[in-house]
Amino acid sequence: MTELYGSIEAGGTKFVLAVGDEQLNVLKRIQIPTETPEKTLAATLSFFQENPVTALSIGSFGPIDINPESPTYGSITTTPKAGWGNINLLEILKKELSIPMAFTTDVNASAYGEMVKTGQKSLIYFTIGTGIGGGAVQNGQFIGGFSHAEMGHQYVKHHPKDLDFAGVCPYHGDCIEGLAAGPSLEARTGIRGENLPADSEIWDIQAFYIAQLAVNSTLAFAPEKIVFGGGVMAQEHMMERVRKQFSQLLAGYVQLSCDLQDYLVRPAVLENGSATLGNFALAANLLKRKY
Amino acid sequence: MTELYGSIEAGGTKFVLAVGDEQLNVLKRIQIPTETPEKTLAATLSFFQENPVTALSIGSFGPIDINPESPTYGSITTTPKAGWGNINLLEILKKELSIPMAFTTDVNASAYGEMVKTGQKSLIYFTIGTGIGGGAVQNGQFIGGFSHAEMGHQYVKHHPKDLDFAGVCPYHGDCIEGLAAGPSLEARTGIRGENLPADSEIWDIQAFYIAQLAVNSTLAFAPEKIVFGGGVMAQEHMMERVRKQFSQLLAGYVQLSCDLQDYLVRPAVLENGSATLGNFALAANLLKRKY
Numbered sequence: 001m002t003e004l005y006g007s008i009e010a011g012g013t014k015f016v017l018a019v020g021d022e023q024l025n026v027l028k029r030i031q032i033p034t035e036t037p038e039k040t041l042a043a044t045l046s047f048f049q050e051n052p053v054t055a056l057s058i059g060s061f062g063p064i065d066i067n068p069e070s071p072t073y074g075s076i077t078t079t080p081k082a083g084w085g086n087i088n089l090l091e092i093l094k095k096e097l098s099i100p101m102a103f104t105t106d107v108n109a110s111a112y113g114e115m116v117k118t119g120q121k122s123l124i125y126f127t128i129g130t131g132i133g134g135g136a137v138q139n140g141q142f143i144g145g146f147s148h149a150e151m152g153h154q155y156v157k158h159h160p161k162d163l164d165f166a167g168v169c170p171y172h173g174d175c176i177e178g179l180a181a182g183p184s185l186e187a188r189t190g191i192r193g194e195n196l197p198a199d200s201e202i203w204d205i206q207a208f209y210i211a212q213l214a215v216n217s218t219l220a221f222a223p224e225k226i227v228f229g230g231g232v233m234a235q236e237h238m239m240e241r242v243r244k245q246f247s248q249l250l251a252g253y254v255q256l257s258c259d260l261q262d263y264l265v266r267p268a269v270l271e272n273g274s275a276t277l278g279n280f281a282l283a284a285n286l287l288k289r290k291y
Numbered sequence: 292m293t294e295l296y297g298s299i300e301a302g303g304t305k306f307v308l309a310v311g312d313e314q315l316n317v318l319k320r321i322q323i324p325t326e327t328p329e330k331t332l333a334a335t336l337s338f339f340q341e342n343p344v345t346a347l348s349i350g351s352f353g354p355i356d357i358n359p360e361s362p363t364y365g366s367i368t369t370t371p372k373a374g375w376g377n378i379n380l381l382e383i384l385k386k387e388l389s390i391p392m393a394f395t396t397d398v399n400a401s402a403y404g405e406m407v408k409t410g411q412k413s414l415i416y417f418t419i420g421t422g423i424g425g426g427a428v429q430n431g432q433f434i435g436g437f438s439h440a441e442m443g444h445q446y447v448k449h450h451p452k453d454l455d456f457a458g459v460c461p462y463h464g465d466c467i468e469g470l471a472a473g474p475s476l477e478a479r480t481g482i483r484g485e486n487l488p489a490d491s492e493i494w495d496i497q498a499f500y501i502a503q504l505a506v507n508s509t510l511a512f513a514p515e516k517i518v519f520g521g522g523v524m525a526q527e528h529m530m531e532r533v534r535k536q537f538s539q540l541l542a543g544y545v546q547l548s549c550d551l552q553d554y555l556v557r558p559a560v561l562e563n564g565s566a567t568l569g570n571f572a573l574a575a576n577l578l579k580r581k582y
Binding site: 136144147150151152154156216222249252255 | 439465512
């Protein structure tokens with residue numbers, strides 16, 4: 001019997017729903033806005049009722065409960081997004097769709113998709129946008145223990161020209177998300193990031209923080225590749241700034257297993273499709289495939 | 292047939308050699324000083340010729356080459372320790388001892404020993420002493436990809452009272468090792484750490500950095516436990532300082548799976564025996580045991 005795989009990429013502003021075939025090709029893919037849970041999940045269910053799949057995987061914004069032993073397994077937990085706290089995505093979907101379902105973070109799903117696409121054994125995926133998040137895989141396993149990673153909230157050192165900036169993370173102030181995610185740009189300059197000129201020195205400050213995230217992750221995980229998704233890093237000048245500062249900060253302490261250009265990279269899956277591909281593979285794994 | 296397991300904990304100042312039984316109990320354990328590779332490895336070989344074992348494991352100071360596909364697999368690579376650079380420990384030992392041997396970092400061996408002792412599925416072991424190092428296990432696998440972790444060289448933010456201290460790491464200046472390992476204390480105060488009074492505010496500064504290492508590792512790995520070995524953390528006032536600052540810095544962002552007192556802990560294996568136990572277990576695994 002031919003199998004079809006479903007992907008739900010549940011984001012804070014939109015849900016991306018997709019159906020893939022056994023070769024993990026996208027057969028259909030739509031976006032719907034993230035409104036109330038009732039509305040958005042009803043639309044999600046309709047999509048998969050009209051487009052039945054054999055198994056599906058959900059990659060969700062978080063924090064989420066990924067512990068299968070927990071009574072709230074499948075939930076978004078403490079999100080500041082109104083209406084979505086303590087919503088059990090998995091339970092709601094399972095009530096209506098009697099198929100195997102996987103549940104992980106959006107960045108884990110993206111990391112998995114990049115792993116499948118590139119064939120790397122160990123890989124980290126970061127998204128740098130309104131927030132900063134990261135997911136890592138090693139030998140097919142997600143990195144995580146009592147819960148999933150929350151890599152965007154790590155502490156790093158301040159840029160010499162940014163010593164007094166307190167950061168904008170409501171929890172930590174000057175963690176990486178507080179210092180380098182989109183809203184930090186506007187907090188410093190009064191100008192939204194997309195309106196800042198490409199030669200503004202603010203980009204070097206932001207790149208300094210993102211480079212430290214890459215250095216710390218290199219030292220913690222020694223991954224074969226670090227992939228940067230999200231709007232900020234879609235600007236090629238940013239990738240180059242991050243690579244340059246990464247080299248200076250790592251200071252030759254460890255030898256990478258490939259060229260820097262191939263180590264700090266944009267996603268190999270095009271059109272923001274990393275999570276979709278990752279979800280297809282995770283859904284296929286539920287049916288004893290091995291991606 | 293009864294099996295015996297060997298452990299070599301190869302440190303920069305001493306080698307600890309041990310023999311264990313099938314229950315991983317220590318039957319014999321000696322220390323020898325780390326002198327020239329010729330002298331120390333000859334003494335190591337003598338020990339295991341007099342005390343034959345079925346398999347052994349080496350946990351070494353580093354950086355080391357742990358990639359079995361590499362031509363220099365088994366080597367200490369770029370250590371500043373005179374005479375020990377590019378010494379292939381594994382090759383030298385294998386020439387004389389025809390038994391299965393495992394090879395990893397000293398901190399990985401310690402992490403493994405703590406995992407075996409405590410039964411945790413995911414755990415990080417840090418040593419805070421002359422240097423700072425860390426090893427992590429998750430579901431029986433070491434964290435690492437193209438090489439092993441080098442967690443002690445990550446960047447963190449400066450303490451408000453320590454903004455101008457440049458750090459003493461020869462590679463990075465103000466990475467964690469440069470800011471918080473033993474030599475940083477003397478560099479700041481002119482007084483060796485062991486002679487500083489317990490009420491010196493320098494300990495809070497050091498604890499601030501170690502707490503950030505714990506916060507960043509919590510966010511990157513979500514481990515079930517973080518274990519602190521090494522001389523600095525043997526002082527109970529330090530564990531308490533680190534716990535207090537960890538709580539403030541994490542700011543309730545993730546919920547630990549246990550009490551803080553049980554999360555940030557001293558080694559469960561007494562008398563600096565974590566690496567020895569870990570090596571016994573890793574040696575046993577070579578013979579198809581499953582620790």
